[in-house]
Amino acid sequence: MIFDTHAHYTSRRFDGHRDEVLDSLPAQGVCGVVECGVDLATSRAALALAETRPWVWAAAGVHPESLIEDDASTVYEFHGDWRAELAAIEPLYGDPRVVAVGECGLDHHWPVPEDAQLALFEAELAAAQEHSLPILVHDREAHAETYALLKRYRPRGILHAFSGSADDALWIARQGMLLGFGGALTFKNARRAVEAVAALSLENIVLETDCPYMAPEPFRGKECHSGMIRFTAQKVADIKQVPLEEVLRITEQNARALLGV
Numbered sequence: 001m002i003f004d005t006h007a008h009y010t011s012r013r014f015d016g017h018r019d020e021v022l023d024s025l026p027a028q029g030v031c032g033v034v035e036c037g038v039d040l041a042t043s044r045a046a047l048a049l050a051e052t053r054p055w056v057w058a059a060a061g062v063h064p065e066s067l068i069e070d071d072a073s074t075v076y077e078f079h080g081d082w083r084a085e086l087a088a089i090e091p092l093y094g095d096p097r098v099v100a101v102g103e104c105g106l107d108h109h110w111p112v113p114e115d116a117q118l119a120l121f122e123a124e125l126a127a128a129q130e131h132s133l134p135i136l137v138h139d140r141e142a143h144a145e146t147y148a149l150l151k152r153y154r155p156r157g158i159l160h161a162f163s164g165s166a167d168d169a170l171w172i173a174r175q176g177m178l179l180g181f182g183g184a185l186t187f188k189n190a191r192r193a194v195e196a197v198a199a200l201s202l203e204n205i206v207l208e209t210d211c212p213y214m215a216p217e218p219f220r221g222k223e224c225h226s227g228m229i230r231f232t233a234q235k236v237a238d239i240k241q242v243p244l245e246e247v248l249r250i251t252e253q254n255a256r257a258l259l260g261v
């Protein structure tokens with residue numbers, strides 16, 4: 001069965017056909033989805049979505065990009081005061097359907113202020129520790145700083161959309177984190193991700209979409225949904241020379257054990 005550890009079905013891209021997409025997933029073999037908030041508004045929406053379907057769980061947190069996104073509640077409601085926003089998110093961590101802190105992390109691809117995003121990520125690492133929750137980490141072009149904080153806090157969690165080297169992957173697995181791979185693994189230029197999967201044990205890997213983005217081949221560029229994970233899983237199966245069903249079974253087990261679902 002397919003377990004999607006990282007989705008954004010509350011994205012406006014799904015307006016008008018969200019229920020249709022979600023209701024089509026169980027028949028495609030999807031047994032679990034973690035819907036990731038990126039600010040207070042989407043964290044609340046993720047929890048609301050999780051309350052509608054027993055196989056959807058929510059993660060609540062503030063994404064570094066939300067610090068500079070006009071349509072993030074971090075900006076339009078909290079005017080950059082992420083401490084106040086985290087305080088408003090805090091009560092969500094007591095809800096049994098909120099199974100992780102995130103999506104959070106570091107991003108040097110977009111012009112996000114350095115000090116603010118570091119302090120925000122550290123506050124979310126501390127929140128994960130305090131609530132004994134796993135953390136869902138975004139690391140875009142910020143490997144060194146991300147790894148330094150993982151070393152300091154030693155969280156349980158997932159490094160999502162992993163884009164580092166095989167050596168980095170093995171180090172992160174030794175820190176006790178899982179590595180998330182999505183549609184990008186199937187792209188022609190995915191040499192590093194393929195090397196990372198080859199180096200890792202299946203026990204350290206989980207699958208994800210990041211939908212509506214990052215559809216795997218042969219759907220690259222199209223709207224993505226959790227059913228497409230089958231193609232990412234097939235790529236992992238090809239790299240590891242094991243049956244597809246084994247990849248789906250072990251990655252589902254890994255996700256369930258981490259998230260406690």
Ligand SMILES: [Zn+2]
Nearest residue numbers: 006036103210
């Ligand atoms: Zn995401």
